[in-house]
Amino acid sequence: MIYLLAGWMARLMGRSFWLIAFSLASDIIFARTAQFAMPDVFVALFSTAGVVSYLLGRRWLSGVLWGAAFASKFTALFPFLGFFLYLALRDRRSLVPVVVAAGLAFVAAHAVDIANGLFLFHMQYYWWLVTFHSSKNPFGGGSCCLPARRGTSTIPSSCTTGRLW
Structure with missing residues (x-):
């Protein structure tokens, strides 16, 4: 048309x-x-x-x-x-x-949207570093482990043994 x-x-x-x-x-x-x-x-x-x-x-x-x-x-x-x-x-x-x-x-x-997107990306990357690679993380102990499965309150065995995933 x-x-x-x-x-x-x-x-x-x-x-x-x-x-x-x-x-x-x-x-x-x-x-x-x-x-x-x-x-x-x-x-x-x-x-x-x-x-x-x-x-x-x-x-x-x-x-x-x-x-x-x-x-x-x-x-x-x-x-x-x-x-x-x-x-x-x-x-x-x-x-x-x-x-x-x-x-x-x-x-x-769209400068504000672009700046917010870059800021959120860096914050998520920082959270990922702190959560999975920090030696002060009580759950991971410095290992790259996945979080606990849904519905379970226990920490996966890979996190306690120090194995990668």
Whole structure:
């Protein structure tokens, strides 16, 4: 359906079919992704409407819709990636700066999530070192042993004998 709409618009506006299809499909795929919250879906719809209004020559309406998308959520930069690529592919000299800028904007929008993920990874690694490799661990005694099985309160014999697993 999206490709038929993009093809009709491409013939109507005299633009390249595949560039418009890629631009619109990237926003629609974002809107259908289940892992994002509901405001992100509205942001993607605002972004798609902004692309359509821009292609139809209504640049003032496109600016209003983009403003609504940015006001909805800061991570609205991600749905614009398809439109940025569309603009970049028209002039191949500007492809690298636009792609780099879109990547930096995505990383900046998710910097807190990335930092939390790295922090949690290091904390889990530290917990693993302390739990299974520490000589002060009363259960492991410095050996690499598995924890006790579910439903049992006894320590596995491999932990008390010092054998590896």
